[in-house]
Amino acid sequence: MLVKMKGRGVPLDVAFDAMWLQGTLKVSSQDTEYGTAGYVLEGDSAEVYTEAP
Structure with a gap:
């Protein structure tokens, strides 16, 4: 799956972390x-x- 974010996207330091999209x-x-x-x-x-938690 390819993700194309609107706006600025996500910072590079978290780009390879697990994310909620x-x-x-x-x-x-x-x-x-x-x-x-x-x-x-x-x-x-x-x-x-x-x-x-």
Whole structure:
């Protein structure tokens, strides 16, 4: 899945952490430098995942 964030996206220091994402998921083939993605998430918001206590 390819994520395209609206606005500024997320800081690089958390970009590879587990995240909660909200947005619109679409079926779309997108070629990237890492391979072909079958889905695109047009991200509205993102926050670092934390477990509930």
